[in-house]
Amino acid sequence: MKAFRQQAEKILGCADVKINGSRPWDITVHNEALFQLVLSKGSLGLGEAYMDGWWDCERLDEFFYKILTEGLEDKVRDWKILIQYLKATILNPQNKLKAFNIGEHHYDMGNELYKAMLDKRLTYTCAYWDNAETLDEAQEAKLDLVARKINLKEGMKVLDIGCGWGSFAKYAAEKYGAEVVGITVSKEQVKLARELCKGLPVEIRLQDYRDVDGKFDHIVSLGMIEHVGQKNYRTFMKIVHRCLKDEGLFLLHTIGTNKSVKKCDPWIEKYIFPNGMLPSIKQLAKSFEGLFVVENWHNYGTHYDKTLMAWFKNFTGNLDKIKHIYDNRFYRMWKYYLLSCAGSFRARKIQLWQIVLSKKGLKGGWKHSH
Numbered sequence: 205m206k207a208f209r210q211q212a213e214k215i216l217g218c219a220d221v222k223i224n225g226s227r228p229w230d231i232t233v234h235n236e237a238l239f240q241l242v243l244s245k246g247s248l249g250l251g252e253a254y255m256d257g258w259w260d261c262e263r264l265d266e267f268f269y270k271i272l273t274e275g276l277e278d279k280v281r282d283w284k285i286l287i288q289y290l291k292a293t294i295l296n297p298q299n300k301l302k303a304f305n306i307g308e309h310h311y312d313m314g315n316e317l318y319k320a321m322l323d324k325r326l327t328y329t330c331a332y333w334d335n336a337e338t339l340d341e342a343q344e345a346k347l348d349l350v351a352r353k354i355n356l357k358e359g360m361k362v363l364d365i366g367c368g369w370g371s372f373a374k375y376a377a378e379k380y381g382a383e384v385v386g387i388t389v390s391k392e393q394v395k396l397a398r399e400l401c402k403g404l405p406v407e408i409r410l411q412d413y414r415d416v417d418g419k420f421d422h423i424v425s426l427g428m429i430e431h432v433g434q435k436n437y438r439t440f441m442k443i444v445h446r447c448l449k450d451e452g453l454f455l456l457h458t459i460g461t462n463k464s465v466k467k468c469d470p471w472i473e474k475y476i477f478p479n480g481m482l483p484s485i486k487q488l489a490k491s492f493e494g495l496f497v498v499e500n501w502h503n504y505g506t507h508y509d510k511t512l513m514a515w516f517k518n519f520t521g522n523l524d525k526i527k528h529i530y531d532n533r534f535y536r537m538w539k540y541y542l543l544s545c546a547g548s549f550r551a552r553k554i555q556l557w558q559i560v561l562s563k564k565g566l567k568g569g570w571k572h573s574h
Contacts, residue, residue: 208239219274221267228263229270235259247277251471251544255536264540265513268547314529315396317538318369320522321515326369326396329427329457330508330556339514342507347375350424353500353560353572354453356380360421363387363447365413366428370397370406377404385420387411413440416447423448426457433481434466437491445495445563453570454496454561458483459508459554476541482554496561499570505555512546 213223222230235258241249253259261267271277318326323343331342332349350372356362358381364373367386370393376382383405388394389412397408413432423444432440444454464484468477483491519538527535548554560570 208243209236211243212239215276216271219270219276221270229261229266231267232260233258246470248470248474251475251537251540254540255475255533257536264543265509265516265546265550268544269550270547272548272551272553313392314526315369315392316526316529320526321519325371325375326400327371328368330459330504331511331514332504333507333510339511339518342511342514343371344375347372348379349572350426350455350457350558351376351380351382353558354422354424354455355573356382356422358382361385361419363416363418363420363423365416365423365425365444366431367393367397367408368426369393370401370408372424372426373397373406373408374401374404377401377406385409385418387413387416413443416443418447419449420447420452421449422452423454424457425455427459429456429458430480430482431477433479434464434483434487437483437487441492441495448563450563452563453499453566456488456557456559456561458488458557458559459505460484460488460557461554462552472541475537488559492561496563497565498559499562499566500558500560500572502558503555504558505549505552508554508556509546509549512542512549516542516546 209223216223216231220229224230224232235253238253238258241253241258245252318328322328323331323339325340325343325347327343327347330346331339332346333342334345336342336345354362356376360380361383362373362376362385364376364384364386367373367384367388370386373384373386376384384407386397386401386406386408388397388408388410391410394408394410401408413428425444429437429440448454459482461482461484464486465482467473468480468482473480516539519542523535530538545554549556560572562570
């Protein structure tokens, strides 16, 4: 046991993290079995041990920022990751038969949780903080940024792939007079989105992207391609190409990685986003090569750190409203999810991209409306 602790101390020391130290990013260990578990199971062991109360940290986001900045995740490897990698390479975990799994596992977890955590429009994607003070303002600014980037005009028909609780659909219909078709694989999202968009020219469907048909002036997909999987990127892009009018624009909003991977972090995969996978620039570029012209590629990943911290503040601030639904282990899991992701964006390990694509290139080039 002592040898495992010494090894862990040495690894953590590289990131200036101490075991049972007094600084906010230091960890307090309640169970000495933690070290062997993490050294054998990697990030999955670290996350599960936190959920089980084996260790604590005053500022989890800072802990993750420090260890990810130093690349400590590469110093602890797990054979199960290799199996996951092989499965992702050989199989297609995001195939059509499994398309609704993510909806059931994550988005159907209960609308009360998301109402407690998100902004008033229930926007579960990165906010845009440039001229915003509050989460509500920053999310509205993001929705408006998307509308302006596709030069949205009254009467235009827009497809929203992965529409969530209908925040963009509702905004585009209310503020721009657009007609929107939103699709999602979550029954809970469909139910609430239809309620929220009542009386507006918005249609919300429980539908897989592979079943979409029709022609649209513009298409947006905000934070959904992370569930598509690299084996399906080309299919996804071909469907968008088929459904987009020749002069239309496609705006893709996605979290992205600095290097190509074929799997998700094992803890995130097991507890938060089953079959999730973050794309790289190379993977995305390959998927739309020959189909689209890149008009604009905008990285504002640093805004996701701030968004996740705002979600965490809301989540903890509204805990009394939802604690009768979720137990302490769930609380620790959700806290770990939000703050580990915040630390990851802060360390610039992951990015947030908004990519504007056209079918043939816009005459005179792309400019978004102000």
